[in-house]
Structures are given as C-alpha cells and as structure tokens.
Amino acid sequence: MGMSEPCHATIAELQAGIASxxxxxxxxxxxxxxxxxxINPVTNSYCELRGDQVLAEARAADREYGRELSGPLDGVPMSIKDSFAVxxxxxxxxxxxxxxxxxxxxDEVVARLRDAGGLVLGHANVPDICIRWNTISGLYGIARNPRDPSRTAxxxxxxxAANVAAGMATVGMGQDxxxxxxxxxxxxxxxxxxxGAGTVxxxxxxxxxxxxxxxxxxxxxxxxxxxxxDLRTMFSVIAGAHPHDPxxxxxxxxxxxxxxVAVLRGETGAVLDAEIEARLDATVDALRRAGFEVAEDVVPDLRRAPEVWAAINGTELINIALPEVGAEMTGSGRQHIEDMFGIFxxxxxxRAYHAVWLERRALQDALVRFLEDYPIIVAPVAGMPAPPLDFDHLIGxxxxxxxxxxxxxxPWVNLFGLPGLALPNGIQLVTRRFHEPDLLATAEAIEPLLPAVEVADPVLEHHHHHH
Structure with a gap:
C-alpha cells in the first residue's frame, strides 16, 4: 500500500493494514x-499539532503491540476540537x-479515545467562544473548506470537519x-x-x-x-455514563x-435552497429504496422551536456572556451574537425567560409523543450548501x-436534547434520546445509495480566494 493510502482509509481499513x-x-x-x-496552510483547520508526541505514541504502540490491535481505535489518527482539553x-x-x-x-471523552488506542494529532480551529456557524478565531484566524477554500468549513x-474531509485525520471530535x-x-x-443529551x-x-x-x-x-x-466505532468508545457527570x-x-421515518420540510419555517430540497428528495428516495416506510406532512408544527432555542441561548449570551467576554472577541464574532441572537x-x-423554558417543555411534550409513532425524522441541516467565507461577517x-x-x-434538535446524524449531503437523521443505534443503522443502510465521500485535495492556488 502506498503511503498516501492511510489518509484515505476507514478505521477498519487502517487496522487491517496494521494487522497485515x-x-x-x-x-x-x-x-x-x-x-x-x-494542506493545513490552505485550510488553517488545525490550530495546534503534537507531531513529535503523537509519533512517539505511535512508535510505543508499535513496539508494544506490533500487529495485534490493542483497542477499537488503535492506530487511528484523530483531530480534537480546541474546546476539549488535551x-x-x-x-x-x-x-x-x-x-x-x-x-x-x-477531558473525559479524550481520555476514552486515547484509552481505546486513538492517536491525537492535534487541536482543530474554532470560532471565538465556539458560538458561530463559521470558524473565525481572533487567535487562529479563518478555517477554510477543503472542498473549496473560498467557502466556510x-x-x-x-x-x-475540514481535517476529516481533507484526509488530515481519520476521525474528529466536536461539540454541538x-x-x-x-x-x-x-x-x-x-x-x-x-x-442526545445524557449519552456522552x-x-x-x-x-x-x-x-x-x-x-x-x-x-x-x-x-x-x-x-x-466509523461514527459507530467512535460513538461506542465515548458513550456511557460517568459518575462525575450527573x-x-x-x-x-x-x-x-x-x-x-417522517420528512421535515417547512415545519420549522426554514428557507431552503432548491439544491437542499433536491438532496432531501434524494435522501427520501434512498430511504424508501432501503426499505423504510417514509411519510410526508406529518411532523408537528416546529416554527417556534428554533426561536425558543435562540431566546434561551441568546438571552444568556447577550446578558451574561458578552458582558464578561465580549471585549476579548473579534468584532465579527461579537456582531454575530449581538445582531442574530439580539433579535430573540x-x-x-x-418571567419571560421562565416562560420560554415552559414553552420548550410544551413543544417537547408534543414532539416526544410524535417520535413514538415515527422514531426517525429526516430533515435538512443548513438551508444552503457551504456558503462563502464571509457569509456571516458583519452583516447587520x-x-x-x-x-x-x-x-x-x-437548533430544534438541540432544544429538545435529541440525537442527530448529519449525512455528508447536508441532510440529517434525528431520533429519540438513547436511540443513537437507530440513527447509525439507518445511515449505514442508505450510505451505499448516497454519493460516496471522497477525500478533498485542496491546492495552494486557491489562496487568492481568501478574504
């Protein structure tokens, strides 16, 4: 096998290569x-590497185990979000x-990944205080999408996500x-x-x-x-209660x-590009071809759910977080919070804050009952494919x-603490708490029917696109 191949391999393929x-x-x-x-000079997606240490860890594992595998993530290079302690x-x-x-x-999840044999390559870039659908850091700069460096990751x-897409890590760890x-x-x-909440x-x-x-x-x-x-393998390692997290x-x-399966289209009030609608249709078609019963127009009205999420989080961010840390943030990161969350x-x-938590509970009561009839919802994630780098930069x-x-x-998925699995095509599967295996099995069933995930290979010529 050529040296480039490990960067394209799945966990099973990597471990087969080590075992052979x-x-x-x-x-x-x-x-x-x-x-x-x-590639990282193009994407700026790693902000910190531990090259010497991780090479030493790999050598030590080679000496100790040779072709034997010591755990479910033995030999697997991984990227860890800066919001985790390493x-x-x-x-x-x-x-x-x-x-x-x-x-x-x-952190506990990082310790679990390492105990399973994972090899941590480094920390990945994050936006200021990790509150943004873009990655622009006052400390580390802008992360770019390896599939098109003029677009956001x-x-x-x-x-x-960029590190995994570009073959700079087999798997990564994030937060949502x-x-x-x-x-x-x-x-x-x-x-x-x-x-879902409570699983990890x-x-x-x-x-x-x-x-x-x-x-x-x-x-x-x-x-x-x-x-x-590979999601399943990672999840099996990080899931499981810990006595110090009640x-x-x-x-x-x-x-x-x-x-x-129920299809969510307009129930949140989302504005969707035709391209995202087409990908949703293709995913519904794949689910039906894989033998799932799929129903349209059955999901309860969720228009208030994203607004309730924004009211709870926005009220906290604007009244508690920004006074404490706003001065340390970039103008762009601060504006995103002030202008978008400020609406809510x-x-x-x-009393208003208390009422919105009660409204969350009322919405949740309806949704959890619905999920007993339709245990999986298929829905878009963002309303558009990857936008340009400056899509949320000082926009008013x-x-x-x-x-x-x-x-x-x-964010309706977050509001109710539900598990959600993003497919590579911009569509997600959502399910009941503690039913992550349903998401994984469903994704595995339709994976062969969806476009294959290629490893992105960005080149330095893209540099003139940078904003």
Missing part, C-alpha cells in the same frame, strides 16, 4: 502529518486572552450546542453525529465558556468521520426494527435574521 503489516502505526501518523504539512495543548476557545492556557490533563467545529457538529459536517461533506459525559478539565446550565440540556460531544461505520445516564442504547433576547425579565441585523431563517432546521 502493510504499515505501522508510525507510518500512518507520519502520512497524516505529511499531508497536514501540505494534555499539553492550549485550550483557548479561539480567544487571544487564552493563548497561554495549557491543559494539564485530558462551517462552525463551530469547523476545523475538525446549536449545530456545531452537523453544520460543518454538512458543509465539508462528511458524517457527523450529535449524540460532559466533563471538562477547563470549564466551557460560556458556562451555562443550558449546556446540560442542549450541548453534547460527538464524532466526525468519512463513513457511518446529567449522563447509564441508559441501554436501544435500536428499533425498521423504524418509520428577552432581557433581564426572569436584517441579514442576520435572514441567515437564522435559513438555519431553522438546525
């Missing part, structure tokens, strides 16, 4: 670091003020409070899984910012990959025999309102 002696773990890591040296790396949230903040241990886990896994997966053309423990060595009890209900950590099977639940992860800010009236309130309307299919 076709290549060592050190070879695999060296191939990825070499590719990163060539021992010895900076943990910055993209802010210059945190440029020297180094983690002295791994998405956000806030944009760096990880309002689309931060599913949006970059969609824009970069890879798979992304946002587990959220234990941070360095507290997340903005810290909020809302994170417990709406934010989770999950993987990126170039195949559904939100995590030791629930049995359930599967449903051939669940019925409830101010300091506790009116354009921010239009952007929100194009993204309405995204």
């Amino acid at each position: 002696g076709a290549y060592s773990r050190e070879d695999v890591v060296a191939a990825h670091l070499g590719r990163t040296e060539r 021992r010895g790396l900076r943990r910055t949230d993209g802010l210059p003020v945190h440029a020297d903040r180094v983690a002295d241990e791994d 998405g956000g806030s886990s944009g760096g990880d 409070l309002g689309g931060s896994i599913r949006v970059p997966a969609s824009f970069c053309g890879v798979y992304g899984l946002r587990p 423990p959220n234990l941070s060595v360095i507290p997340p910012f903005p810290a909020s009890p809302t994170l417990d209900a709406m934010g989770t950590s999950g993987p990126f990959a170039r195949s559904a099977a 939100v995590s639940v030791p629930a049995p992860l359930a599967g449903t025999a051939s669940p019925r 800010d409830l101010g300091l009236d506790l 309130r009116e354009a921010s309102a239009r952007l929100f309307d194009r993204m309405r299919c995204v």
Whole structure:
C-alpha cells in the first residue's frame, strides 16, 4: 500500500493494514502529518499539532503491540476540537486572552479515545467562544473548506470537519450546542453525529465558556468521520455514563426494527435552497429504496422551536456572556451574537425567560409523543450548501435574521436534547434520546445509495480566494 493510502482509509481499513503489516502505526501518523504539512496552510483547520508526541505514541504502540490491535481505535489518527482539553495543548476557545492556557490533563471523552488506542494529532480551529456557524478565531484566524477554500468549513467545529474531509485525520471530535457538529459536517461533506443529551459525559478539565446550565440540556460531544461505520466505532468508545457527570445516564442504547421515518420540510419555517430540497428528495428516495416506510406532512408544527432555542441561548449570551467576554472577541464574532441572537433576547425579565423554558417543555411534550409513532425524522441541516467565507461577517441585523431563517432546521434538535446524524449531503437523521443505534443503522443502510465521500485535495492556488 502506498503511503498516501492511510489518509484515505476507514478505521477498519487502517487496522487491517496494521494487522497485515502493510504499515505501522508510525507510518500512518507520519502520512497524516505529511499531508497536514501540505494542506493545513490552505485550510488553517488545525490550530495546534503534537507531531513529535503523537509519533512517539505511535512508535510505543508499535513496539508494544506490533500487529495485534490493542483497542477499537488503535492506530487511528484523530483531530480534537480546541474546546476539549488535551494534555499539553492550549485550550483557548479561539480567544487571544487564552493563548497561554495549557491543559494539564485530558477531558473525559479524550481520555476514552486515547484509552481505546486513538492517536491525537492535534487541536482543530474554532470560532471565538465556539458560538458561530463559521470558524473565525481572533487567535487562529479563518478555517477554510477543503472542498473549496473560498467557502466556510462551517462552525463551530469547523476545523475538525475540514481535517476529516481533507484526509488530515481519520476521525474528529466536536461539540454541538446549536449545530456545531452537523453544520460543518454538512458543509465539508462528511458524517457527523450529535449524540442526545445524557449519552456522552460532559466533563471538562477547563470549564466551557460560556458556562451555562443550558449546556446540560442542549450541548453534547460527538464524532466526525468519512463513513457511518466509523461514527459507530467512535460513538461506542465515548458513550456511557460517568459518575462525575450527573446529567449522563447509564441508559441501554436501544435500536428499533425498521423504524418509520417522517420528512421535515417547512415545519420549522426554514428557507431552503432548491439544491437542499433536491438532496432531501434524494435522501427520501434512498430511504424508501432501503426499505423504510417514509411519510410526508406529518411532523408537528416546529416554527417556534428554533426561536425558543435562540431566546434561551441568546438571552444568556447577550446578558451574561458578552458582558464578561465580549471585549476579548473579534468584532465579527461579537456582531454575530449581538445582531442574530439580539433579535430573540428577552432581557433581564426572569418571567419571560421562565416562560420560554415552559414553552420548550410544551413543544417537547408534543414532539416526544410524535417520535413514538415515527422514531426517525429526516430533515435538512443548513438551508444552503457551504456558503462563502464571509457569509456571516458583519452583516447587520436584517441579514442576520435572514441567515437564522435559513438555519431553522438546525437548533430544534438541540432544544429538545435529541440525537442527530448529519449525512455528508447536508441532510440529517434525528431520533429519540438513547436511540443513537437507530440513527447509525439507518445511515449505514442508505450510505451505499448516497454519493460516496471522497477525500478533498485542496491546492495552494486557491489562496487568492481568501478574504
């Protein structure tokens, strides 16, 4: 096998190569670091590498295990979002003020990945405080889409999606409070899984910012990959309660025999490009061809759901986070919050904030009943394919309102703490809590019927596109 091949391989293919002696773990890591040296100047998707350390870890595993596999992620090079602590790396949230903040241990999910044999190549770029559907960092600059460097990689886990799409990592780890896994997966053309609340423990060595009890209900950590099977392997490693995270639940992860599927189109009020409608139609067709029963026009009215998500998160961001950290952010990151979330800010009236949580519960009561009849919803993620880099850059309130309307299919999933799986074509599957196996099985069933995920190979000539 040629040295470039590890950068195109799935987990199973990598491990078969190690088991057959076709290549060592050190070879695999060296191939990825070499590719990163060539491509990261274009994408700026890794913000920090641990090249020497990860090569040493690969060599040590080669010495200790040889062709034997030591765990489900043995030999697998991975990219980790900057919002996770990785021992010895900076943990910055993209802010210059945190440029020297180094983690002295791994977050729980990172420790689980490493215990399974994962080889951490480095930290991926994030936007300021990880609140954006784009990746523009005051500390690290702009991450670009490897499929077209004039376009955004998405956000806030944009760096990880780009690294996986460009073959600079086999898999990545992100977080999703309002689309931060599913949006970059969609824009970069890879798979992304946002587990449901309570499935994957959220234990941070360095507290997340903005810290909020809302994170417990709406934010989770999950993987990126170039195949559904690799999502499954990653999920099997990170899932499982931890006694120090009282939100995590030791629930049995359930599967449903051939669940019925409902199609979500206009129920959130989302404005969808014709291209996204066409991809949704193609996904519905693939589901039917794979034997699923698919129903149209049955999803309850969800128009208020994205607005309720924005009211809860926006009120917290504008009244608590920005006064604390706004001065440390770029003007662009701050404007995105002020203008888009400002539309939904409830101010300091506790009654209004309380009422919107009760409205969330009423919407949730209707939806969880619906999901008993239709355990899977198929829906768009963003209302458009990957937009230009500056799509959300200092655009003002009116354009921010239009952007929100194009993204309405995204945050309702977070509002209710549900699992969502982004397919590489910009469409997602959503299910009940603790039914991630349904999402994985459904994605695996239609994967052969969808366009194959190619590894992107951006070239430096694209540099003149940069804004």
